[in-house]
Amino acid sequence: MSDRKRLPGSSGRDVHFERVVILAEGSFDVEGAKTAVGIIRYGRCRTVAVIDSQHAGQMAKDVIGVGEGIPIVASLQEALVYEPQTLAIGIAPRGGLLPAEWRQVIVNALECGLDVISGLHAFLQDDPEIAFVAERHGCVIADVRRPPEGLPVAEGLCRSVPEQTVLTVGTDCCVGKMSVSLELTLGAKRRGMAADFVATGQTGILIWGRGISVDACVADFIAGAAERIVLEACRDADWVFVEGQGSLYHPGYSGVTMGLIHGTSPKQMILCHQVSRPEIRGYGIAIPPLNEVVAYHETVCAPLFPTKVTAIALNTYDLAAAEAERAIREAEELTGLPADDCIRNGPDKLLDAVISAAG
Amino acid sequence: MSDRKRLPGSSGRDVHFERVVILAEGSFDVEGAKTAVGIIRYGRCRTVAVIDSQHAGQMAKDVIGVGEGIPIVASLQEALVYEPQTLAIGIAPRGGLLPAEWRQVIVNALECGLDVISGLHAFLQDDPEIAFVAERHGCVIADVRRPPEGLPVAEGLCRSVPEQTVLTVGTDCCVGKMSVSLELTLGAKRRGMAADFVATGQTGILIWGRGISVDACVADFIAGAAERIVLEACRDADWVFVEGQGSLYHPGYSGVTMGLIHGTSPKQMILCHQVSRPEIRGYGIAIPPLNEVVAYHETVCAPLFPTKVTAIALNTYDLAAAEAERAIREAEELTGLPADDCIRNGPDKLLDAVISAAG
Numbered sequence A, B: 001m002s003d004r005k006r007l008p009g010s011s012g013r014d015v016h017f018e019r020v021v022i023l024a025e026g027s028f029d030v031e032g033a034k035t036a037v038g039i040i041r042y043g044r045c046r047t048v049a050v051i052d053s054q055h056a057g058q059m060a061k062d063v064i065g066v067g068e069g070i071p072i073v074a075s076l077q078e079a080l081v082y083e084p085q086t087l088a089i090g091i092a093p094r095g096g097l098l099p100a101e102w103r104q105v106i107v108n109a110l111e112c113g114l115d116v117i118s119g120l121h122a123f124l125q126d127d128p129e130i131a132f133v134a135e136r137h138g139c140v141i142a143d144v145r146r147p148p149e150g151l152p153v154a155e156g157l158c159r160s161v162p163e164q165t166v167l168t169v170g171t172d173c174c175v176g177k178m179s180v181s182l183e184l185t186l187g188a189k190r191r192g193m194a195a196d197f198v199a200t201g202q203t204g205i206l207i208w209g210r211g212i213s214v215d216a217c218v219a220d221f222i223a224g225a226a227e228r229i230v231l232e233a234c235r236d237a238d239w240v241f242v243e244g245q246g247s248l249y250h251p252g253y254s255g256v257t258m259g260l261i262h263g264t265s266p267k268q269m270i271l272c273h274q275v276s277r278p279e280i281r282g283y284g285i286a287i288p289p290l291n292e293v294v295a296y297h298e299t300v301c302a303p304l305f306p307t308k309v310t311a312i313a314l315n316t317y318d319l320a321a322a323e324a325e326r327a328i329r330e331a332e333e334l335t336g337l338p339a340d341d342c343i344r345n346g347p348d349k350l351l352d353a354v355i356s357a358a359g
Helices: A034-042 A060-064 A076-082 A100-111 A128-136 A177-190 A202-208 A219-236 A254-264 A290-301 A321-335 A348-358 B034-042 B060-064 B076-082 B100-111 B128-136 B177-190 B202-208 B219-236 B254-264 B290-301 B321-335 B348-358
Strands: A004-006 A014-016 A019-023 A046-051 A086-089 A115-118 A141-143 A164-170 A195-198 A239-242 A268-274 A308-315 B004-006 B014-016 B019-023 B046-051 B086-089 B115-118 B141-143 B164-170 B195-198 B239-242 B268-274 B308-315
Touching (some): A014 A115, A019 A076, A034 A086, A034 A177, A034 A202, A076 A100, A164 A177, A177 A195, A177 A239, A177 A348, A195 A219, A219 A239, A254 A290, A254 B254, A268 A348, A290 A321, A308 A321, A308 A348, B014 B115, B019 B100, B034 B046, B034 B060, B034 B177, B034 B202, B076 B100, B100 B128, B164 B177, B177 B239, B268 B290, B290 B321, B308 B321, B308 B348
Parallel strands (some): A019 A046, A019 A086, A164 A239, A164 A268, A268 A308, B164 B239, B164 B268, B268 B308
Antiparallel strands (some): B004 B014
8 A cells, every 4th residue: 555645634544645636727837837837746646647738748847847758638538548557636826716617527427436635725625525426435535624623722843943944934925835845845854964844735635645734723722733843853963944835924824824924933935036036926016126125024033033034945946047146136226135047957056055054 | 583694604594692602611701701801892692601611600790890789600501590592602721622521501492492602713603512402402503613615715805995994903812803803893973974893703693693604714715714704894884894803923823913904905994902012922022112013014914005093992801090001091002093992981082083084
């Protein structure tokens, strides 16, 4: 049974996790399907196919730049030839609801004997029809966003851990906080450092196999959830890279960000920013200059614990190489901090900054 | 059926709301039972008795300074002589769980035909035994902290409402934010102003009969819940006093506070502070001087919307009159803002400050 894995939100049952087909109908691109992209880029499972009729016939690598050899197909039916064991929901829509047109695909997948992994706010296990079909066909559903029972109110314990806790923060949602935390973790491990990644969102949990989606916790327990998983990581790791969520500037999600910051009480913060994004997406709120963003984050934390932004992680995926290099130089000049795009250039420069700041 | 009322979290059924007995066993005092004190001070229902064996034989007014004619009794059995229709849970314990020793009292109350109103995180309707007994005896349970279905992600709409939205913020939990917002609402109504109170916590909902407990919402929807209830209040009121929650300085609850601030996007903030409290209770974190607290709140809001702290509401319940007067003067000198204790002195001075700041 080595092809099964215990995931959060699976009611204590193991999920097939070797051969996964990703549902990303109508939205398989870098911006629209961040869960799909995260699984393909970092997942420990093998993605055998992606379902998106708009891109059917292409390969994943052609569309998102990663995913060598992964075909995009038009339907679940077409995906079955690649022998998936599990269907993973590959989008994270605003509000976390299940798009109505996907319901039938999920039911069909269960009828074909596939397990289903979902990171939606709307838990599939709580949907009577879907739960019934899963039970009938002996399939497991993992609602990885479902928080565990019995979360505590944060006690402020992370303020005094000796480990180097490093939290990614961002100028907006979807700018690359999870990817940067993962790149730093993997880079640190390659150097033989005792490093761990702390997943705080559904895609991170899918990739790392554990964690708590802090945005799905009852609000009183955001910081308590973060505190719990950071303390767990600190047991075996000296370098703990915590996936950030949302943005202190985001009118919808700032509460999650604030709770995560206080629950983590990080020794260092890495500021993530997408260079081509001048405003909070969908809100028309201007993102301040990066030096002001750095100062703002340090000011917000100061009354509770001293911390610094120690590096800038830029997302330049949509820029030409020369533009990216210029953006990195400009960010360094503006903030006086090391900056880099660690997807484009690898995590070593940012990792050196983290190690240097740890002293 | 005029003695019944529709409350949030009652599954669409009406709760008896004329004659209430409050359960506050072992904790009926100003600091320990803020829900009980809130109901007695501001509730629209009649409190017929309080259950607390430690204070049995006294009157509520002797213990908490309000509640003329309300006896404190040792048990539910003794309370029945006062013919209650409803048992209200009168504490808001950290973490919101049901104290084990209260379970039997709730079951007994239901068996006696009483409805039950609870503001705990642990929903009584989800407890199979309690739900069974309620059903069997035809009683209604109102879990007023249960958030409604289908909450939105905040859209930032409150930033542009023309109404004067006024949010109380605090240096800690339990410093009087709800009471100040209620006093200002009631004071404004006495002056004939079109004012409304927006309840954001369980006690406020119990008092006002509507609202959403934002600390019980799924974290992604804190600001969205706040936005919804503020916009609703703006339909009929020009002066909207929003009950604050937690504190930006609180390691456990700051996420709730941040979400509420951004969801409300208040035109003004009233800073609430208990003079005798130098630290965040239970955390040993020093509360900064009030002028720094004012600046901090304005700085946190600045990137999203311009707002000011326009008055200081001091809680001096445990000080002698002369000490209270001195504390008020000192707060005014330190911050340059009008300050007062509106429980001690009435809301007029703070209300004048709010009206003056509205321009």
